[in-house]
Amino acid sequence: MPTTATMAARTDAPRMDDPNWWRQASVYQIYPRSFADSNGDGIGDLKGITAKVPYLKTLGIDAVWLSPFYPSALADGGYDVDDYRNVDPRLGTLEDFDGMAQALHDAGLKLIVDIVPNHSSDRHEWFQEALAAPKGSPARDRYVFRDGLGDNGELPPSDWVSVFGGPAWERVTEPDGAPGQWYMHIFAKEQPDLNWDNREVREDFLTTLRFWSDRGVDGFRIDVAHALTKNLEETLPSTADLEAQGEALYLEGRHPYWDRDEVHGIYAEWRKVFNEYTPPRTAVAEAWVHADRRARYASPEGLGQAFNFDLLQADFDAGQFRKTITKNLAEAEASGASSTWVFSNHDVVRHATRYGLPASEDSAGGIMAGQAGKQWLVAGGRQEDVDAELGLRRARAASLLMFALPGSAYLYQGEELGLQEVGCEIADADRQDPAFFRNKGVEIGRDGCRVPLPWTSVGSSFGFGPGGSHLPQPEWFGGSSVEAQEAEEDSTLSLYRRALALRSELQTAEALEWLETGRDDVVAFRRPNGWTSVTNFGAEPFKLPAGEVLVSSSPLEAGLLPGAATAWLQ
The missing domain is CATH 2.60.40 (Immunoglobulin-like)
Incomplete structure (x- = not known):
């Protein structure tokens, strides 16, 4: 059994100059605003992360993945980016970023950052320039602007629906004050889609990749990697037209904006930039695509790796797990990539809660864990619906199985504490997720997995920071805190530390x-x-x-x- 001293000595893992370090790495996702607050303003920050590097090191991980830390109005938790080459002043400065990167590297940990290329914030200088510019201008060509339908352009260019609910188009007021064109936003209206047919957009992101690589970033997680390129014909198909074409639309890459073949030309250019560095910078695609099309994102000529969320969506069932693992290992071998495994992240109900939800009575005799989590959100996230003890037992078992698999294991902050999802304990007035506000009364959104971490058993924010937390923490958080679990041999934290240390020692061929x-x-x-x-x-x-x-x-x-x-x- 590895000791704490053994785990602390792993400063050479991963080997910092190994070009293949990512293939079987344990990667820990940090949602910066909810990890650790150093200055008492209730928001996690970069100095808070730096202060917790010793904790990350003893956890036994190989790399940290940092969710967006850029300047943002937080219309979508930081995924609405004002400036791709800066730090949100509420989280710190570029100097703070450099200090954090150095501290992680000194501890033998790699650093991966989120890149959000499908859309910018509506506060981005480019979009503000587009609003002030006339129709047909170069400034507007950086985004997806279209004339509206109807006699006076009063109707959106299509009936497409945003991921967050409501129309996927927003009308602008022209510089002369008249109602004008519409811009596309697959997500929130504060997230206008960029036009990747525009060469200036492509060049600017190459500059961004080099900017962060030069600051010591080792890899990139690509948000919504499958949505960048679009085919916006003069007459746009209706939602009914798209639905009528069924699965073939996706398998053949013919959807107007999801998973088009042209997107891989963008990533081939990115790969050339990644290979300018020694070792090459890595990348992993967040691409919710048909499994038959995932391999292209993970090709050596492209991003190199792509998330598979298949286990995340599987029920706690032996047959589903074995089938999913077999299939994904075969796909990874065929593409030359390594597989990725994940159970929780900032967008889904924590797996300790999902696995404690009752199975639904449907024609298949059960329901996938991911769908069960969605139904729980729609039902209002009532804690009484969760068998927390069973959910945690299953979550611990599933995570230990995952750590034994060949490929990369992705962890989400707090899962090493066995945290449950925070459900209806968050009042409507305290919620922040746009999914809640745009679908109010339908689901409670993703705030429950983004509640700041409990570090101590007591205190106004359980050690998160001296000034409270930006999302309310439930009373039961103290019993799940790092402090409460540190000395407990059978705690979930101790299990993760033992397992991750062993994983690093035992990993061999994939x-x-x-x-x-x-x-x-x-x-x-x-x-x-x-x-x-x-x-x-x-x-x-x-x-x-x-x-x-x-x-x-x-x-x-x-x-x-x-x-x-x-x-x-x-």
Whole structure:
């Protein structure tokens, strides 16, 4: 069993000059505004992250992924970017960024940052210039402006709906005060879509990639990587037209703005920039696309890696897990990439809560965990609907299984504490997510996974900062805090530390061998060096094969692996 001293000594992991460090890395996502607040203004900041580097190091991760920290009005949690080459003054300065990057590198940790290329903020200087410029101007050509329909252009160019609800078009007032053109926004109206047919847009993002790479950034997570290029014909198809074409529209890359083939020309240019550096900068695509089209985003000529969210959407079910893992490992091998695994992030209900939700009665006999989380949000996020104990047991088991898989493991801040989603405890007046305001009465939004972390058992913000927190924390957070779990050998934090340290020591070739268990509800596989992972998805205990038990997500019962548990053996 690795000791704390062993984990602290891992300052050389990942090897900082290894061009393949990302292939089996453990990457920890930080949502900066909710991680740690150094100055007491209730908002997490870069100095707060720097102060917690020792914690990140002892956790046993290989890299930190930083969600947007750029100047922003926070119309969408920082994904509405005012300036791609600066730091939000509420979070710090460029000098603070440099200090944080240096502290992470000194601890042997890589740094990945979010890039948001599909849209800017409506406060971006380019968009303000476009509003002040006439129709057909070069300033407007950087965005997607169209004339409206109707006798006087009073109707939007199409009936397309924004991801956040409502029309995907917003009408502007022309410089002379008259009602004017419409601009496209797949997301919030404060997030106008950029025109990637415009060469100036492409060149500016190449400049941005170099700007952050020169400051020590090791890689990039590409937000909505599948939406940049668009085909906006003179007559736009209606939503009904698009729905009538079904899955073929997506499989053939013919959707007007989702997953068009032309987007890969952009990423080929980005790859040339990444390869200017030693080691090459890495990238991972957030691309919610058909599985048959994901590989192109992960190609060596493109971004190199793409998120798969298949396990995130799978129920806690042995058959679903085995099928999903097999399929994604085959896809990764075919593309030359490594697979990615993720259960939680800033956009979804935390998996300790999803796995505690009751299964729905439907024609398939169950429901995927991701869909269960969505239904829980729509129902108002009531804590009484969650079996928190079962959810945490399953979450621990699933995470330990994930850490045993070949490929990159992506963690979201707070999952190492076993945090539950904060549901209806957040009052409507305190919510911030645009999804809540645009779909009010339909779902409560994503604020529940973005509540600031609890570091101490008591205090006005449980150690997040001396001035409270920008989202309210529930009373039960103290019992899940870092302080409460530090000395507990069986805590979720201790489990993550043991597992991540072992993962770094044991990872070898990117392969696994499935093992027969004699039970449909038990999944087992062996990695090339004899390291074995066994997960019991059922309720009845399972007799483990012979070997030394390295770590288990729940205590063994008379040598048997209990239900909803994973164990590693060697």
